[in-house]
Amino acid sequence: MADPIIRTEGLRKRFGDVEALKGVDLLVRPGSVFGLLGPNGAGKTTTVRILATLLAPDGGRAEVAGLDVVRDADALRFRIGLAGQYAAVDENLTGLENLELVGRLYHLGRREARRRGAEVLERFGLAEAADRPAKTYSGGMRRRLDLAASLVGRPEVLFLDEPTTGLDPRSRIDVWAFVRELQADGTTILLTTQYLDEADQLADRIAVIDLGTVIAEGTSDELKARVGGAVLELHVQDRADTAAAAEALAGLGRGDPTIDPETGSIRIPVAEDGATALTDSIRRLDERSIALADVALHRPTLDDVFLALTGRAAEDGTEPEPPTRRRRRRRESAGAAP
């Protein structure tokens, strides 16, 4: 890759007895959208906080726009923008005043700060609400104002930490559109997300991060190719039959079926041409009189990728880990996102 704009090498960070990052290596191409994908407590926020100069790493190094995030932090802050997990806006200030505040703290001068504030508000569809206190804004408007604030300084690199968490579907699509627009303007964007479809939609490249390490990296297609083939997904009518159905389907695909007794679903990775497996599965279940509610054959999603990489789903609670370890990770996620 030619001159990455973000480069981390062996980034490590520890909070008390919890190792939040265990050596994270990332390379991000200028002008790209890079997705950091992983469950809560994986280390996504910690990584972003280090890159945005909020947190010093314990080990390894990180460079953004050619500047060291620790040594050159003062210079770097002129060139980055950050929108965190919460809409960090001052509720007592109007939308425009919020942006003016940020602009003046970028040392743009009062007039220029005001001008850019108005310009960014316009772009985010908030021009009409410019003179209203932010406390009167809806959740989606606040998030847009927060994003707007991160752009006042015209950053080369923008960090978005879970930019759509807690947003309604409509606002979520708006945020996606802004991200694409910004990329078209040449901004490099690193975003974290727990939503696989979000990374799939937006990111040129994705790093899957889990328990403080990058476990896979590539384009969405490359990651899907790692699972290979297709996925056969079946839903039994009676959830009590889930285990029996899985047993009946053993050896059918290219890997072990994953079952979810809660929903009565069974997922099996199958070969590219899954038609044989599809008819086979129906026949096998029919022989045992297990009724199906639904059956589908589809290309693997990032859900399947995550499952294939970690042995568990990205967003559910079934983890092949001892309970003490799990509690620790929870504590980390609480500590890493104050």
Add this chain to the structure above:
Amino acid sequence: MIAPTLARPPVNLGERLRLAVADAAVVTWRNLVAIWRVPTVFVFELVQPIMFVLLFRFVYENAFANIPGGNYVLFLMPGIFVQNAIFGSTTTAIGIAEDLKKGLIDRFRALPMARSAVLAGRTVADLAKNLLLVTVMIGIGYLVGFRFQQGPLAALGVVVLVLAVSFTFSWISATVGLAIKQVEGVQAAIFTMVFPVVFVSAAFVPVSGMASFLQVVARNNPVTYWCNLARYLSIGDVAMLDPVTGLPTATLEGLLVRSALWIVGLLAVFIPLSIRLYRRLA
């Protein structure tokens, strides 16, 4: 002052100072806007000190027979002014904890602004708020029978002293806010700290009436120096006469020097300490 425009970090001390002042001014403006637009917060902050004045003025008046100067209202009000300066500074810690909770401190820390500006902007805005507070309290004092008796200059001296104390405690308060971070915890911690500091002093009663082990603490408590200086400037050296022996217990010069040394000393510790905590927030 013209706000500087700069697209790179300051390179020398002059530039650094200019930016620190400009950034602090911007943050001060932001905090003052909140006080201005949500005046109910300030009105509620006034309730408690007014309650203190009324309680002490009318409940305890006759309980304290041996008051220097013989008049409890005159003795009490300068202590109340200092108490208010200290209690009024607790908003600094709470404001910082709230900014932390809302993610605003994260936003500020990722901006190319001076590392001191968020704290300076908060303490200066609270200083302005506390000026308003002390003005109201002087008015309340006049309603319940207090009068400055040493002329306008000495009265101004009381206001300056009270503001200096409030500014000092705002920095202590900022340190507590950054150390504890959670709003509820900060609230509990700051009041647990401030109550004994104020009550084990000459703020409301003469030290000579306290249990002997507390007298040692109270006599060396800076709050005692500040209250006695405020008293001296309000009602004259009669405030300093021992009620039993009738002899002066302190001189104006002594009080001035000790009061100033404590203020400068505490600022010298807590300004750098709080900025350090701000830099190292995780």
